[in-house]
């Protein structure tokens with residue numbers, strides 16, 4: 001892989017890396033060069049390079065002048081923002097175009113796991129804790145997701161407290177990302193782990209109901225077919 005003028009860009013593995021879009025292609029200068037058409041490359045052309053994180057060295061002061069979103073440190077030019085490296089060949093300035101959009105980690109149709117944090121008359125509030133297929137990535141804090149009473153199951157819900165309990169662990173599908181609406185009407189979706197409303201003990205599935213092994217309280221939920229398995 002050819003790198004121009006020895007630009008050496010390394011993405012360091014660090015916790016902050018999890019906060020940027022892992023789906024984003026980590027472009028490198030060599031890959032961009034392959035796409036460039038040398039005949040059209042003029043002296044004042046701008047070139048885009050790698051995706052970098054704050055603190056990443058992106059060049060040296062011998063090669064470049066420090067441009068926007070960069071700082072100099074002991075002969076190195078480093079990024080002050082997460083974004084894409086831009087090189088201006090005319091004035092030899094290297095800068096970073098900040099990445100401003102929130103990484104689209106969650107998407108419509110994703111299956112999520114979360115905990116019930118509140119029950120309203122027609123809403124269940126859920127704090128999302130994980131996403132199917134996503135293991136090594138932090139879930140962005142999207143605020144509470146909502147299961148509307150009409151999206152709990154394919155049947156009339158008379159009393160929402162018979163379908164979900166506070167602190168229950170639930171599996172649900174995202175149906176509306178903008179408003180963080182979830183749906184549990186599929187058989188696989190619903191409560192994965194329920195806690196007794198009287199003594200907070202994890203309840204055991206017994207037929208279509210849940211039984212508290214401590215105080216023998218019997219409760220109902222919109223139970224997932226994966227209840228008690230932990231399968232997301």
Ligand SMILES: [Zn+2]
Nearest residue numbers: 196199212215
């Ligand atoms: Zn109990």
